[in-house]
Amino acid sequence: MAAPVMTDDRVASAGSSAAGLNGPTLQDTEFAFLRQFVYDQCGIALSDQKRQLVQGRLQRRLRALRLRDFSEYCELLKHDPASELGELASAISTNVTAFFREMHHYDLLIEKLLPEWIEQKRRDGGRLRIWSAGCSTGEEPYAIAMVLAEALERTGAKIDAKILATDLSPQALEQARRGVYAFDRLGGVSDERRKRWFLRGQGEYDGLASVHPRLRELVTILPLNLLHDWPMQGPFDAIFCRNVVIYFDKPTKEKLFARYARMLPSGGYLFLGHSESMHGLSNDFELIGRTVYRKRT
Template identity: 50%
Template structure:
């Protein structure tokens, strides 16, 4: 790899080179399992420069030394800064259509005695995905009324989790939603909150947010009936993906569902899921 690093004609505010980038992306991988490609050299600089500015540092070398022990509060700031968080309400809408049309009727038959369902949104970012799941469940069937429904939403980034828990968004983020859905599930801000919306308590009450590193221990109260892990696997290497897929399988109830992102697939892995199409998978009812 070659990249411009503080040479004539390419000036930077802070001293930054390939050695710094390698140290930082190695640290990121060791903690999160996320592979950082060569083309993120400049992205690392732009996202972390504000941290050096806040800390009064002039060289990335010094910042690397600060975060390498993983013990201080700056390490959390480092992970938050480099985490990618792209999401939207009802993104990849076919998953929510399938949840409404197929998964909920399956639960009504299978879970009729317990009247209970558990969903996990793994890599929930700023909360649009788990809130979309909650809205779908609340809209899906009146027979779910009185059920014990809970959605666990986890992410590595503590900053986006704080945003998600607050449930407050720019009005532009809900601009494509139907007016009926907007009226039913969002409060419109006024005065100093003009241009903002807040998710109503009926939706927020279904969701619990928790910080979780997917490659670390999972202190979770499973099993789950449905796991959303969309556009997350793409950041990991093949061995890590395979381990995650196996762990998801084990944490699902027989007949449980796994939804992954539109650019992802399980076809290169030895796995035991049934392929439902459109990046949706199901654990067999009589799972080995």
């Protein structure tokens, strides 16, 4: 079993003075630079109301990097943006995820899509590909892997099936790669699936569970900035991009949905989060269920 990982609780308080107990203050010019940098690099629009949150969360990064103030942090971003981009994005966003969150999406996979895809791939020898875009700490792609593995077992099909899981946050990706979770994170997993797909920790790992090696075989975890170049070519049968575009403005959403459309064949599926919509943002998709979209033929 992999070693446990301690996750960032993301609780931080904003400082009130340059030499205060909570760290340096984020000045107007520094916040203006960070807002533009985050928008250009991540597509995230930070409002004035987010200033205290940004200050509080980034004070931890200043301490970790041994920087005296936010001006030094801004200089780091100017001269070496790639080295810090993932940590910055991780600090200012909140990775809220769970196994089998929005269960109606998994019901559609289990009852309709996976049986159809597997039969089709078995006939024509094609590949089955699903992309979890914004996979956070891995609960989503591993949940998809569970239902995919079960569908393959039921049919006895021997096909090339894989799940791509990507995220910008290096901390989230590290936990996803380890695949180790506290028992209280398995609330959405049935008892049957817990027994089938998790290995229970013992001794110093008591209270933890590691995902089954079969799930690891199905999932490839890679870093990716959705606003930058994509190395993969597709096509994907389905893309899960849930609770990601809530951070983006309208132009960024429009560009992202257009890129997703190019990664999907006619009839391919795009899954969004419960508070997200494609209304007025794309003509490439039609709504067929609760936050489930299908690419038009």
